[in-house]
Amino acid sequence: GAVVSQHPSWVICKSGTSVKIECRSLDFQATTMFWYRQFPKQSLMLMATSNEGSKATYEQGVEKDKFLINHASLTLSTLTVTSAHPEDSSFYICSASTTGTHTTFYEQYFGPGTRLTVT
């Protein structure tokens, strides 16, 4: 159980276009979803945290207007990279957390990641 999917797994887009990444919890309701960014050989950097039905909380330095996050339901969150530039090329990972009885220590369940390349 506790499976999180991400779609697409990889995407190539042209500079100036927007790209949407979906994160779904398949077998549980995620009260909170997290979006991370990871550059090659580096750690995961939290971009934002979203709760269903409310606005996302962005980490310092993350542009809200560039990285739009929508947590429309308890099983779906989307990250839209608007007006993408080559420096936005990265590995984007989502995770989902629940405060229900599914876990006793509020584990975050990670999606498989999306590799974005902006040309």
Add this chain to the structure above:
Amino acid sequence: AQKITQTQPGMFVQEKEAVTLDCTYDTSDQSYGLFWYKQPSSGEMIFLIYQGSYDEQNATEGRYSLNFQKARKSANLVISASQLGDSAMYFCAMREPFTGGGNKLTFGTGTQLKVEL
């Protein structure tokens, strides 16, 4: 603010040997949780083991054990009987309370483990 330090950017171990990956942390909270994740080259984050700050026993999960020394603020991961499939990046992470709901994780910089024949 919470901080996680992993001082070993890379480690090598012979197959079937044990290896210890270091992790130290800094927090002012009394209640916290420590996680270890494995990230193979495919990129997925695989949960390995969890230790709560109030847990008296060191956590163990199969070949993984966590050497938790609270006074030293260290939470080292021990992998016994290393296998070639253990070659991956390993991240230590700390759960911190998040007022908005859920629990944020702060990650260390990671240790790249290479298992050799």
